[in-house]
Amino acid sequence: MSSFSFDLIAHDPDTRARVGRFQTPHGVINTPMFMPVGTRATVKGVTPAQLREIGAEVVLANTYHLFLRPGADIVREAGGLHRFMGWDRPILTDSGGFQVFSLADTLKLTDDGVEFRSIVDGARHFWTPEDNMAVQEALGADIIMQLDQCPPYPAEKPMVAEAVRRSAAWAARCKTAHSREDQALFGIVQGGVFDDLRAESVARCTEIGFPGYGIGGYSVGEPHDLMLESLAPVASALPADRPRYLMGVGNPTTMLEAIGLGVDLFDCVLPTRTARTGTAFSSEGRMNLKNARYTRDHGPIDPACSCPVCATYTRSYVRHLVTTKEMLGSTLLSIHNLHVLIDLARSARVAIEEGRYSAFLEQWRNGPGHDDY
Known part of the structure; x- marks a missing residue:
């Protein structure tokens, strides 16, 4: 992990907000930072040159969609996502777990992994955490995310507790399977809006140890105030020397409130999706x-x-x-x-x-x- 470092360079005296520099093999990400979403290796309707012009330092791509089309092997043959999409700055790939679990009526879930149906041709696929790591290693992003179970909102507490347990087990397997030194693998905290389950997930995830942490399971329908109330202790409990990434949040107000709680990275399709309307x-x-x-x-x-x-x-x-x-x-x-x-x-x-x-x-x-x- 010598290609990566996270240095905190400023703290606000009255809030938990902080400024950092996250060094990656493809450049520095200055935090706090909003990351445009390029689901299929493209930010819809916007060229890499235009993204650079407006100050984008990192973009996302989606493992689930790229696994289905064009396929991770084709991206690898092209030299990885950076060459494939013509973007020379940092890239983050999410695991695709959110997309898989949003298709709840078509998936089969066990502790070993998850079986899901392709939205492209209906074919069935099975992912273990190890399979997911192999796909993300082939895609070649700078930052990759563990495979986790993202429960919906609302969900009964026993279901969320099971997701916390399974996500932690999968986090450990992802870390063991991941082998590329030029990628930073982030763990993901789950727990819904249950404070005790969030605390348990933080403890499990940090015990395994990662160079950065995603905070998942939000922006799935929960009230805004309840989300922020639940987020505050999570952000403060995560290691101060590692970047904190609030997944799927692009509402300006929520982003600024979360920055005040000590969150560093954000992403969402909201700005481009609303633009298309x-x-x-x-x-x-x-x-x-x-x-x-x-x-x-x-x-x-x-x-x-x-x-x-x-x-x-x-x-x-x-x-x-x-x-x-x-x-x-x-x-x-x-x-x-x-x-x-x-x-x-x-x-x-x-x-x-x-x-x-x-x-x-x-x-x-x-x-x-x-x-x-």
């Missing part, structure tokens, strides 16, 4: 560009935004693209929405370094857009 993030909340009020509005999407879209295009033009279903409309809104989250994380880093994150967060809470997220 004609929705823009802004300092005043979400904007539906399909709205007729923007027909003759020749100002930028958000006057407070410094992204290349706001510097070049108007609300009127983007509305025209969206209402006529032109591809460029989704691309421009995706670039803008991703920039909003990446720049928000950058602003959070500055506030932490200057010792004013508490005031920064309070300003966001009281801002005009807070209630829209």
Whole structure:
């Protein structure tokens, strides 16, 4: 693991927020950081050059989808994900476990592994933790995630307890099976919204020991306040010298609240998925560009935004693209929405370094857009 290091360079005096530098074989990730999701080895509608322009330092890809198409062997033959998708900065692959367990009506689960049906051709596949590690090693991302069991919300406590136990057992097997020194394998904390199960999962996961930790099982339907209440003790209990990754969160308000609790990394499809519906993030909340009020509005999407879209295009033009279903409309809104989250994380880093994150967060809470997220 000599290719990896995580150095904490600033702490906010009034919150648990911190600034770090996570060194990987393909460059540094400055934390806190939002990571765009490129499920099938592409961030929908956005090129690698455009991602670099808006400050993206790391992108995600999905093991489940790439396992089905084009296949891990094809990605390996291409030289790994970095060459395959033309991205020379860090990449993280999730295990695909969330996707597998979202297909609950088609899977068969045992302690040995999980059997699931392909959404492509209906074929049945079986993954053990060892199989999953082999797939992620073939894909070749810098950061990879253990195979875990992600229970839904709501779920009965015995079911969540079983997921904690099984995920911990699989974490140990993933660590034993993983062999690439140029990859950092992260463990994942589960436990739903049950504080005692979250604490048990943290203890089990940290006992095994990983260079970083994912916090899973959130953003699956639980109330926002309950999530933050449950997240606080988890984040504080994880090792301070390792990056903490809150999986599947891209709501600006939730991201900023979680940064205040000591979380470092975030990802979500929300900014690009909402872009494809004609929705823009802004300092005043979400904007539906399909709205007729923007027909003759020749100002930028958000006057407070410094992204290349706001510097070049108007609300009127983007509305025209969206209402006529032109591809460029989704691309421009995706670039803008991703920039909003990446720049928000950058602003959070500055506030932490200057010792004013508490005031920064309070300003966001009281801002005009807070209630829209």
